[in-house]
Amino acid sequence: MSPSSAVAEPVAPAARPGRYPLALFRSELQLVFGRARTWVLLAVLAGVPLLIGIAIKLSGSEGGGEGFIGQVAGNGLFLIVASLGLSLPFFLPTAVTVIAGESLAGESSLGTLRNLLTAPAGRSRLLAAKMVALIVFCLAATLTIWLSGLIVGFALFPVGDVLLLSGTTIPLGEGLLRALGIAVVIALSLLGLAGIGLFVSSLTSTPLAAMAATFGTFIVLGILTAIPQIDVIHPWLLMFRWTSFADLLRDPPYWGAIGKNLLLQAGYLTVFYAAAWARITSRDIV
Amino acid sequence: MGATQRSRRWLVPVAAVAVVAGVGTLGPVVADASPKLPGISAQELLAKVQTAKVDGLSGTVQSSADLGLPALPGVAGGSDSPSGAVTELLSGKHTARVAFAAPDKARVSVLDTMAERVWTMDGKSAWAYDSAEREAVKLNLPAHQPGKPAAGTPKSYDPQSVAKQFLDAIDPSTKVDVSGTEKVAGRDAYKLRLIPRADQTTVGSVTLAVDSKTWVPLQVTVLPRTGKDPAVQVGFSQVSFDVPAASTFAFTPPKGVKVTEPKTPTTRPDRPAKPIDPKAVPGKPNLKAGNEPTVIGEGWSAVVLVRGAELTGANGPLDQLLAGAQQVQGSWGKGKIVTSKMVNVLLTDDGRVFAGLVTPQTLQDAAAKAPR
Numbered sequence: 001m002s003p004s005s006a007v008a009e010p011v012a013p014a015a016r017p018g019r020y021p022l023a024l025f026r027s028e029l030q031l032v033f034g035r036a037r038t039w040v041l042l043a044v045l046a047g048v049p050l051l052i053g054i055a056i057k058l059s060g061s062e063g064g065g066e067g068f069i070g071q072v073a074g075n076g077l078f079l080i081v082a083s084l085g086l087s088l089p090f091f092l093p094t095a096v097t098v099i100a101g102e103s104l105a106g107e108s109s110l111g112t113l114r115n116l117l118t119a120p121a122g123r124s125r126l127l128a129a130k131m132v133a134l135i136v137f138c139l140a141a142t143l144t145i146w147l148s149g150l151i152v153g154f155a156l157f158p159v160g161d162v163l164l165l166s167g168t169t170i171p172l173g174e175g176l177l178r179a180l181g182i183a184v185v186i187a188l189s190l191l192g193l194a195g196i197g198l199f200v201s202s203l204t205s206t207p208l209a210a211m212a213a214t215f216g217t218f219i220v221l222g223i224l225t226a227i228p229q230i231d232v233i234h235p236w237l238l239m240f241r242w243t244s245f246a247d248l249l250r251d252p253p254y255w256g257a258i259g260k261n262l263l264l265q266a267g268y269l270t271v272f273y274a275a276a277w278a279r280i281t282s283r284d285i286v
Numbered sequence: 287m288g289a290t291q292r293s294r295r296w297l298v299p300v301a302a303v304a305v306v307a308g309v310g311t312l313g314p315v316v317a318d319a320s321p322k323l324p325g326i327s328a329q330e331l332l333a334k335v336q337t338a339k340v341d342g343l344s345g346t347v348q349s350s351a352d353l354g355l356p357a358l359p360g361v362a363g364g365s366d367s368p369s370g371a372v373t374e375l376l377s378g379k380h381t382a383r384v385a386f387a388a389p390d391k392a393r394v395s396v397l398d399t400m401a402e403r404v405w406t407m408d409g410k411s412a413w414a415y416d417s418a419e420r421e422a423v424k425l426n427l428p429a430h431q432p433g434k435p436a437a438g439t440p441k442s443y444d445p446q447s448v449a450k451q452f453l454d455a456i457d458p459s460t461k462v463d464v465s466g467t468e469k470v471a472g473r474d475a476y477k478l479r480l481i482p483r484a485d486q487t488t489v490g491s492v493t494l495a496v497d498s499k500t501w502v503p504l505q506v507t508v509l510p511r512t513g514k515d516p517a518v519q520v521g522f523s524q525v526s527f528d529v530p531a532a533s534t535f536a537f538t539p540p541k542g543v544k545v546t547e548p549k550t551p552t553t554r555p556d557r558p559a560k561p562i563d564p565k566a567v568p569g570k571p572n573l574k575a576g577n578e579p580t581v582i583g584e585g586w587s588a589v590v591l592v593r594g595a596e597l598t599g600a601n602g603p604l605d606q607l608l609a610g611a612q613q614v615q616g617s618w619g620k621g622k623i624v625t626s627k628m629v630n631v632l633l634t635d636d637g638r639v640f641a642g643l644v645t646p647q648t649l650q651d652a653a654a655k656a657p658r
Contacts (some may be wrong), residue, residue, distance in 0.1 A: 162545070163540045278299050
């Protein structure tokens with residue numbers, strides 16, 4: 001930003017509606033989902049089930065493999081679960097990092113944050129709107145995979161009753177519902193990372209730096225999770241219980257680990273949202 | 287807004303960190319606070335435990351074993367190979383669902399990461415199911431033997447049977463007292479503590495948390511002689527004493543699952559039950575047939591001797607362990623000693639393996655006394 005812009009200017013009229021919270025949230029959603037890059041990210045995520053589905057179809061394996069991937073050939077519904085599971089360690093965090101890193105730093109770099117911060121909307125409310133947009137994006141991302149997995153799975157493979165981990169079978173409808181539950185749980189699992197991203201984004205006016213720093217943090221946490229010597233701190237690490245989503249496929253579902261995972265995400269979100277709030281409300285407008 | 291006033295806003299995230307960390311660390315402690323219960327003597331409590339009888343129960347069992355073996359990166363997973371199974375047993379944290387209605391009606395399902403292993407028996411047949419392999423093993427239970435536990439059922443996931451094993455072994459070698467109360471699985475429980483009198487053993491104490499209403503042991507904790515962290519802890523995190531429905535124990539092989547049916551009931555060789563019994567020694571690799579283990583000594587200082595165990599081979603983590611083992615010698619010969627917080631193993635150069643929950647010196651004494 002040029003130094004001249006640091007000089008206090010007369011308060012510009014609100015660029016976007018801010019008087020009503022709903023209007024602010026709506027404008028934030030329009031901002032996130034109006035961007036081409038958001039749609040590119042969602043398209044990439046939608047491509048994951050397609051890629052896996054075609055690979056399994058071409059290899060022609062008859063359900064020989066282990067785990068969810070091995071069940072896809074026998075029941076297309078497992079393409080949803082397998083795609084969600086495979087996207088969780090890398091694709092989904094990348095997408096969330098990009099959107100979260102952009103959220104505040106992007107406005108900063110364009111100079112629009114200044115307008116927003118002086119607008120009657122209030123800084124706290126602006127931050128809340130950014131967070132809500134992030135949550136909606138997380139849900140959109142996993143539901144995209146769910147939907148794409150559903151279409152590809154049903155198109156390429158036979159579907160039928162769903163075999164649960166406990167060895168019991170449930171009807172297809174309930175299976176789809178549980179897969180939907182998995183999509184929601186995974187979306188919520190990403191919120192801790194989204195909170196970190198939002199905070200980092202409030203620190204800088206370079207979106208790329210925010211994305212890199214957030215993703216770096218994610219990588220470091222991932223490495224720490226993989227070191228057995230420090231298993232004392234493992235329960236505190238962001239992605240330690242990410243695999244708990246599969247507990248929804250037990251009979252009955254086991255909520256213990258899922259609950260702990262969501263509590264952990266809520267903890268991360270609280271801390272980093274509070275930090276982002278402290279940063280954004282104490283920040284000088286430049 | 288002044289600068290100081292603004293910087294004070296940073297107190298909010300700091301407070302958030304404190305609250306989150308506080309809830310995370312203190313929450314479980316507060317929930318486990320000692321309940322107030324009328325006093326009871328160890329003898330009364332023991333008697334109540336031995337006569338405890340429930341018609342059925344179901345719940346979630348958490349088990350963790352930390353025998354102090356060095357953690358080896360890269361071998362944490364994979365329970366398919368024998369070495370993987372050993373590693374899994376020695377440093378494992380497991381969650382299992384258990385249900386019990388009669389000696390021949392029981393179900394244990396171990397909740398693995400994105401997989402589940404189920405053992406169940408409904409009185410007529412027993413099933414073992416592995417969701418990762420999507421394979422089921424069926425055994426027809428012999429008739430008129432209701433008292434006999436089914437093959438392959440890892441009984442040690444049931445704290446009740448684990449406790450019984452310990453109680454049966456009680457003799458003058460052990461000091462027994464009631465060391466207080468605690469909450470286990472939301473129930474008020476007495477703590478029955480067993481302290482070995484012999485100082486040859488590495489076991490510091492074994493504590494049973496006994497439910498104050500049904501007198502069923504809800505948790506077993508084994509503490510090493512040194513250190514405060516439990517070496518083994520098996521206990522309910524949630525329990526109900528309602529008799530589970532009969533359908534709980536039934537197993538219908540789903541479509542697409544390979545079912546094998548061995549002719550005679552045998553234990554599944556690749557899934558050893560979790561050894562918590564002081565005499566059992568986890569991790570005896572590749573035993574040749576005919577080499578029956580011999581027990582030297584008794585009680586806490588018992589040492590197990592195995593001859594001609596094959597110790598090298600494709601056993602990656604074991605070789606790693608042995609490479610760092612201490613070289614010892616005595617009147618019994620030369621060998622290597624593998625030490626950990628709980629289990630110590632002496633491997634002599636002539637192929638004998640001594641193992642036990644005893645001090646390394648006790649192992650060497652046993653080796654000196656043992657016939658060749």
